[in-house]
Amino acid sequence: MRIIGGSARGLHLAEVGTGDAKAHLRPTSDRVRESIFNLLINGGYGNPLQGARVLDVFAGTGALGLEAVSRGAASASFIENGAAGLALLKRNIALMRAKDRCEILRRDATKPGLNLGAAFDVVFLDPPYGKAMGEVALAALTPWLVPEALVIWEESLPPNPPSGFAQMDQRKYGDTLVTILKAPE
Template sequence: MRIIGGEKRGLKLAEVGLGDQAAQLRPTSDRVREAIFNLLMNGPYGNPVQGARVLDLFAGTGALGLEALSRGAARVAFVDDGAAARALLQRNIDLMRAMGVMDVWRRDATRMGPNRGPGFDLVFLDPPYGRELGEAALASCVEGRWLTPRAMIVWEESAAPVPPEGFEQLDQRKYGDTVITILRAPE
């Protein structure tokens, strides 16, 4: 794994191989990450990454949030409750040398609780596939006021998720066994 673009382009991230099934760690491939960021930055959305506050749910290795940071995000908050994932994430944060603009929260992404700070403009949602955890995490974010009005959500799943009520589906693409859905939060 490596950072695909931006300021840290080419930076090699910590090795995870094919992932860790016991820890439910399944990193987003470089190819899929590149496709996601091409859609975001070259699609019809302007540039939702530049200057954004990013929330990386089920962060795992942190590759999505770190990629956003390399491409101009202002701040990234990583959420994961797995010990293996947080260890890899910490190694990757050390490699990026960007401690002042990142937060790492050990918590269940499906139970975010109330947000006590500003909302997030861009959310990466990459739950373990096929367990409906993405739906629960998104509902928790809405309930806790984690999203800014019209925040963009990039949801990675094995099958096309049904957007929650009030969310607008902007795009959906399939890459191998991965479906990427881009949503816009309500106002």
């Protein structure tokens, strides 16, 4: 697993092996990550990452948020509460030397509480597949988002977003379905 583009292009992140089934740790493959970022940058959204505040939910290794920072995001916050994911996340932030632009929020993504910082422009949502946790997390995180924030949601089945979210695009990559949503105004 590596950073695909931007200032940290080619940086190898901490090895995960096959993931951690018990912790539902299933890193996004390089191929899918590259497709997501190509779609964001070349899909008619302008460059939503430039200067953005990014939220990586169910962050695991943090590869999505770190890729966004490499490609111009001002900062990334990571919501993760699993021990395996937190250890990998800390290691990957250190490998990228991005501690000053990254924040780890050890929280349950389905019950995140209040956001004490500024709202987020772009959200990566990669919940455990087939558990309907993405729907619960996005509903709880809606107050954390700027109006019309972009949400990039990875799941195995079509998600059921909260009311007011508009689907902008949806693509299938193997067993991963990537859905791009726009938050309400």
